[in-house]
Amino acid sequence: MQQNINSSILAAGLTDTGCVREHNEDAFYADTDTGLFVVTDGVGGHAAGDIASQMVIDEFPELIAQRMSNQSASNGRRSTSPRTLMADCLAKISRHVYDAGKDRVDRKAMGTTTVAAWIVGRYVHLVNMGDSRAYLLRRGLLRQLTNDHSIVGYLLRHGEITPREADDHPAKGRLTRYVGMEAEVDPETHGLKLQSADRLLLCTDGLWGGVSDADIQSIMSDQDDPDAICRALIDAGKRAGGPDNLTALVIMIGGAKANHCNRGCVGNFRNERSHAKARRRKEEKTT
Numbered sequence: 001m002q003q004n005i006n007s008s009i010l011a012a013g014l015t016d017t018g019c020v021r022e023h024n025e026d027a028f029y030a031d032t033d034t035g036l037f038v039v040t041d042g043v044g045g046h047a048a049g050d051i052a053s054q055m056v057i058d059e060f061p062e063l064i065a066q067r068m069s070n071q072s073a074s075n076g077r078r079s080t081s082p083r084t085l086m087a088d089c090l091a092k093i094s095r096h097v098y099d100a101g102k103d104r105v106d107r108k109a110m111g112t113t114t115v116a117a118w119i120v121g122r123y124v125h126l127v128n129m130g131d132s133r134a135y136l137l138r139r140g141l142l143r144q145l146t147n148d149h150s151i152v153g154y155l156l157r158h159g160e161i162t163p164r165e166a167d168d169h170p171a172k173g174r175l176t177r178y179v180g181m182e183a184e185v186d187p188e189t190h191g192l193k194l195q196s197a198d199r200l201l202l203c204t205d206g207l208w209g210g211v212s213d214a215d216i217q218s219i220m221s222d223q224d225d226p227d228a229i230c231r232a233l234i235d236a237g238k239r240a241g242g243p244d245n246l247t248a249l250v251i252m253i254g255g256a257k258a259n260h261c262n263r264g265c266v267g268n269f270r271n272e273r274s275h276a277k278a279r280r281r282k283e284e285k286t287t
Contacts, residue, residue, distance in 0.1 A: 013039075014248055027053045041112060049111065084189075086125060111180030114127075115134050137199040141217070150171075200251040200252075201248060201249070210242065
């Protein structure tokens with residue numbers, strides 16, 4: 001029998017505008033009851049990146065819940081694996097984001113990166129598009145779980161450039177895959193069996209771009225409170241210059257049930273999400 005560990009998850013999230021940008025296009029969602037966690041980053045330089053980012057936050061959990069409800073109603077006859085379900089939902093939202101922006105000048109080419117984690121039983125299932133990352137800290141060692149969908153990420157994975165060369169590469173920041181792109185590209189999925197005391201981090205490139213993996217590992221190992229870890233990570237990113245928005249969402253396996261999220265959790269973010277939806281509907285009616 002699979003053990004459900006959702007009752008022993010500690011989770012916290014924090015997002016910050018950073019030291020240079022005027023507004024924040026990052027967003028996150030966290031629900032320890034369902035085990036679903038999402039981080040998004042409006043694509044830099046694209047119009048309405050914050051709208052695209054929020055569309056994923058609004059729609060992804062709802063689509064997951066809807067698909068799960070449909071599976072329950074079918075008594076398992078149309079059962080889909082969590083990773084396939086996540087990929088299907090994100091691909092659907094990607095097309096929705098593209099359609100929402102293609103005919104409006106102020107939203108032309110809007111898009112967002114997305115990384116999501118869904119804890120089901122003893123497993124975490126991941127889906128991502130873009131360069132927002134998922135990390136695992138296990139027994140004090142940090143490991144990146146997702147691939148960056150970027151030109152620089154591709155070159156690094158194939159050994160064509162070194163990490164040092166990547167820092168100043170002319171294609172730095174150029175994505176090969178993101179939510180809202182015109183081409184229909186499949187999201188990437190991964191899965192992992194969790195162990196007690198594992199720690200997961202979902203974050204945007206504004207964080208990992210300024211804070212080294214070694215420093216992320218140290219910060220995540222030194223604290224036992226997810227709120228404190230998030231704050232320390234964001235502070236480290238800002239000390240490094242904070243040229244971009246920064247978001248960190250930390251998930252800790254083990255301990256008493258809690259939901260310590262700042263701006264983005266199901267509880268304290270529901271009203272903001274509802275208002276955002278209402279604003280979008282109003283705008284669409286006036287166009």
